[in-house]
Amino acid sequence: MKKWVATIDLVTLKVEADPAFKFKCLENCGLCCERLEIPLRDEDIERIEELGYNAWEFVDYEKLFYRGDKFLGYAIKKNPVTDACVFLDPETKKCKIYNHRPLACRLYPFVFVKHGEKMEIYVKEDSFCPGINHPEGKPITKEFLMKEYGDIIEEYRRRVIHETQKTQVNASV
Structure with missing residues (x-):
């Protein structure tokens, strides 16, 4: 809603x-990183790849986002152990790519x-x-x-x- x-x-x-x-976004909360499926735009993928990551490390090519019949992008991968975003540090609850995070993360x-x-x-x-x-x-x-x-x-x-x-x-x- x-x-x-x-x-x-x-x-x-x-x-x-x-x-x-x-x-107020609460530091070290990470609940959105744990509970949401995050869509990636092409620009997000390019920006993260520039940090030295390979798209296969963070793009979940099996989860697709659509608005109506228009393809919007793929989802960010989840950590298989924690089920949180692969970029969320499980101990500190901080994003490893915070300054380069996807637009969806930034807007949330x-x-x-x-x-x-x-x-x-x-x-x-x-x-x-x-x-x-x-x-x-x-x-x-x-x-x-x-x-x-x-x-x-x-x-x-x-x-x-x-x-x-x-x-x-x-x-x-």
Whole structure:
């Protein structure tokens, strides 16, 4: 189940958010790494391979992700002993590739959905995630979004501005 928590205007960066919602990712928790199937995009695979890993070490070619009939990617492998992501250190509960982790890991527990010039942000209300509405959590503000997801927002923002400019040029021809 997912719940709306914010909307960001990709042109003005104005944020409208649920003031009651807060989030704090708890260090060394690792529950999402243990309980979720993580999809890998081609870019994720390339970035991890650049660290010296072979795709066969971390890509589960038997688990496929689809949206409708569109193939999205494969899943990240699970450790056969712990059943957690192969990159989760079982002792420290830290990700071995944290700065290069897949986009799905980076976004979790959030889901970004673009609608024209707006990006809606939902939270996956997984009962096992202790960071959702944590008492020390932060509200979803422009500052929070830009600190955590600024590069992603800027990438979509560039596309929206490019599409708008293209439409204006075509309209004036």
